[in-house]
Amino acid sequence: MIYLASIFLPLISFIILGLFGSKLKDQGAAWISASLVILSAICGSMVFYKVAVLGKAEVFHLMDWVSSPTFSASWNLKFDTLSAIMVLVVTSVSSMVHVYSIGYMHHDPSVPRFLAYLGLFTFFMLMLVTASNLLQLFFGWEGVGLASYLLIGFWYEKESANAAAMKAFVVNRIGDVSFALGLLLIYVVTGSLDFDVIFSKIDLISHTQWSFLGIHIQAATAIVLLLLVGASGKSAQLGLHVWLPDAMEGPTPVSALIHAATMVTAGVFMLVRMSPVVELSEVGLMVIACLGALTAFFAGTVAITQNDIKRVIAYSTCSQLGFMFFAVGVSAYHAAMFHLFTHAFFKALLFLGAGSVIHALCDEQDMRKMGGVWRSIPMTYAMMWVGTLALTGFPLMAGYYSKDLILESVFASSLPVSKMVFVVGIMATAMTALYSWRLMFLTFHGKARADEQVMARVHESPPVMIIPLFVLAIGSVFAGMFAHGLFSSQEAFWRGCITILPNHDVAEIIHHLPIWVTKMPLLAGITGFLLAWFMYIKQTQLPLKLATSYPSLYNFLFHKWYFDELYHQMMVKPVWCLGFMFWKKGDQGVIDPFLPDGMAKTVDRFALKLSRFQSGYVYQYAIVFLLGVILLTVWQLYSGVWTKV
């Protein structure tokens, strides 16, 4: 019962608000949905306790979905350790975001619609994580995409919000198509999309080979690479990351729930879920590790130069997702899940904190117009400190445990690229500290750069917004400390949810790493902090000087490595031109003139010529008649018919 309740309560919230939202008062709608989702979170925690801690994994069969004689997929709810972790994360963060939204969206005219979307999103996300086959996972996968689309474009009167929503959907779709092709290949090999069946036929996958365009490729590699493109669409990895920063057009609670804590981690979850298959492909693992490292590095460099507070956190999310990806790449699935778990708390905290700042400063998001407000909003300031400490990996905070576990696993891994990834990871850690503290210093310290009217109205957020921050802060502090033991104890906790081949397993090695390796992340963090302090507290002119003395580098970073511009020139424009060409030149220029109109005209012309015969003059008819008679007579005479008669 509690299993079902944890999944379906958010759906009920969506249905109630969707049907009666306009009749309920805003506050009523808000409390109904918030209490339903809190209830779901309570059930979710119980599920986590039962399944992950006590080990009572269960599968519920709801009903059949697509079935044919050679294929079937059902609606199931699968609760094992992996999905229980996700259920816990999703329901708890979602409930906090619901409560927070009551305060944050207070003045918005369409609160019920907002909360309905949030409920819908939570439901899709839960369907995604509890899927027992890839098709249902895909259902949740595209469903969260829909919810994300609706929420990014929530303020649909803003042109930029609509553009961002559409961009998010289309870029995600590119990944989704690749994901779908991956599913199809899995079906070709195993004849099913059920996790149990796929994993039982793992030998078949490892022995299958295809040739594609003359290149022989392992089935496992092809599948993993296709799934990876799918995962990087959802998890905003380099190449398909372009939608995430724009997604900040949505209300801030959305950014916290969808674009930081839950949806964007779906890619990581999917790869971890598919770990038995991922393990088979050495090439696939290497590509995942490199892609993750590149993303962590890229997003870190961009985050340093951005001025919009939400965009900085968005790039930070992108960078942290890179960490999770390269953890997967070195087969440290438990470390990736651990970072996913802790990251959900502190990143949601940072986003909601940023929302509180934005709220306090009358919807200002530009950090250049903030500063010097820490005394006026002390609670928010304190919470942001906790979040930043956790993100930058301060000892004993959540991020410290998970990030260290990842970096140690990377160093210990025998993957050919692992040392390079380690170096990039350390650099990204330093950058994480730099941009996080830059954000803190620019936002709260220094001179107040907002105008006086705004400064006069700076106020602390109401309790309904502060309490969720507080709950998440507790998570950010303790999630690492307490869950560390669980996540790193292999079989006792995971119970077969993740598969690591023996030669990829680093669990033993990381206990015997040299001391400098284990201290490197902390050192990098401190370096980043000192740099930020020097540049934004001590020598505040330095950033500007750097930017003006290296304009090309600065512009390159500030314009996010010119990805958007590149895609516009290479993809959007040509496709549009092609569409016009097919329409004007193809349909209207070639097909119509030749086929229907052409044929019609030929008939027309022919008919016109024929019609000349019917001139209406008797003498013309008479001549034709005469000619006919003569011709007939001549023909009859020569053919000899006459004589026979």
Place this chain on the structure above:
Amino acid sequence: MTIHGFPLLSLMIVLPLFGALFILLMRGENAVVERNAKRVALWVSLTNLLIALVTWGQFNPQLTDYQLVESYSWVQQFHTAFSLGLDGLSLPFVLLTTFLTPLCILMSWHSIEQKVKAYLLMFLLLEALVLGTFLATDLVVFYIFFEAVLIPMYFIIGIWGGERRVYAAFKFFLYTLAGSLLMLVAILAMTSEIGTTSMIDITGKTFSFEWQRWLWLAFFMSFAVKMPMWPVHTWLPDAHVEAPTSGSVILAGVLLKMGGYGFIRFLLPMFPDASLYFAPLVYTLSLIAAVYTALVAMVQEDIKKLIAYSSVAHMAFVTMGIFTFDINGLQGAMAQMISHGLISSALFLCVGVIYDRMHTREIAFYNGLALLMPRYAVLFVLFTMASVGLPGTSGFVAEFLVLLGSIQVSGWMTWLLALSMITGAVYMLYLTKRVIFGKSTNKKLLDMKDISLRESIILYPLAGLILVMGIYPSVVLKMSELKVVEILKPIKETSMRTIKQEGNE
């Protein structure tokens, strides 16, 4: 409860004809007659829906033979009989037709102002003829119904259409007629060869490979125009743009499906060798259609034209699915036809709703309808998502099954086909972004009212069915499953034979 021997199928065809005759004979004051005619048409079509539901109840999906058969001898010389029958292939289309017709009549309640009587008459006639096409089990009967459908549709576009209605009506008529004349030749040839026109008897016969190829091409031409496949698709956008809303609905919802139905009913079981032989041709045309028309849809400025082009792209999934000769592919094609019948109808109805208010279909005219018509916006977005093929809607199930079929044939073809999932998202979302979202800057829009009760009654059932079919598609898939398996048998044998021969060589 069973109704043995009761001619349910001919009742379904005769009832609308009877209704049409009744409307024709109505006399009296214009306003009264029009009001009564509307009611008669609605009730007749609703009764027909009820009869269709009863036949569904009578239908046994475990059998692959024709059920509820009726036969009245006609031209004994050629063993031609007026014979009707229902099987797993025709039942979904019968249900779709009888479901959409009342919606069409309701939709034109206020929007048709001239010659109302004649309009309703045409619609009932159209329903009868379409049902006849799907139910016929004799080639001659099928051909007559198939061709006769053109007549009421021609008038619906030509009389009640937009500005360029005459051009569109002629284009539609000539294109489709040119295609089907070849089919007539083929039918005559088959009849003279075999001496019967009964489809049941013909399906058992095998023609020589040479014959099969010619007959296949003749039938193919006719159905390809109907589908429509690239490059004979250009009549469709024009016909849709000019047709009145309910004309578009029936055109996209039912008439296009006669092409796909024909492929499965005739080409596969009667000419299995030729079907295998020509499959690459079909793949090529389908893939061109999927890529080409999707790109064309992207740049359209007229809502109806955009949806019309998207129809061509969606129909490419149908042709592709059918010629994968795979159970999933074929079932996917069936599902895609039904699903597209619901989704495109819903979209055309949505266009109709705003066209009735503003009398323009130009995308640039509309803006920010979400604020002005919230319930309309919800439905529009739902239908958009169904068209995009979001899981949970009927569109996804259909497209996924087709892809499952096509991956068995070729990887890169599947990839090309899957690309249209991206382009589909682009043109539908771009449309939604411009029409539904944004800020209404156009002052004329400000007094637009949200959907009325009548419009809700039309749109909500469609939304419901799209979701039901997306969440539990077995409702539809189970009808045709066994029949499809049976149709695929001879093709499987042929392809096994060729593989063996190649092996021996």
